[in-house]
Amino acid sequence: MTFKIYASIFTAFFVSYLIRVLPLTLIRKPIKNVFIRSFMHYLPYVTLSVMTFPAIIEATQSIYSGIIALVLGIIVSWFGLGIFPVACISCAVVFISEIFFV
Numbered sequence: 001m002t003f004k005i006y007a008s009i010f011t012a013f014f015v016s017y018l019i020r021v022l023p024l025t026l027i028r029k030p031i032k033n034v035f036i037r038s039f040m041h042y043l044p045y046v047t048l049s050v051m052t053f054p055a056i057i058e059a060t061q062s063i064y065s066g067i068i069a070l071v072l073g074i075i076v077s078w079f080g081l082g083i084f085p086v087a088c089i090s091c092a093v094v095f096i097s098e099i100f101f102v
Contacts, residue, residue, distance in 0.1 A: 065097035 031037055060066040073090040081089075 060094050061098055062101035064101050065094050068097050069093040
């Protein structure tokens, strides 16, 4: 039983280590391809969006209140409000819409 635990820990360590070390060892020159450079530039934003989008929808008691807060947050941020006012407005929208949908 303990061998399986240590083997799974080592496997997880080895795979995560390879993911971090392989790009450093295989790519030694600066990347000059415009497409790859732009892809690498937007990769952190895409990763953050993919991780937070399901949580925005599923964190509420009703999926509709999460969707309404997301849409209203996008609209309010489009008009130039900062992250704190957008978060406050989205929380207020969830609070109010939970009264009607639950």
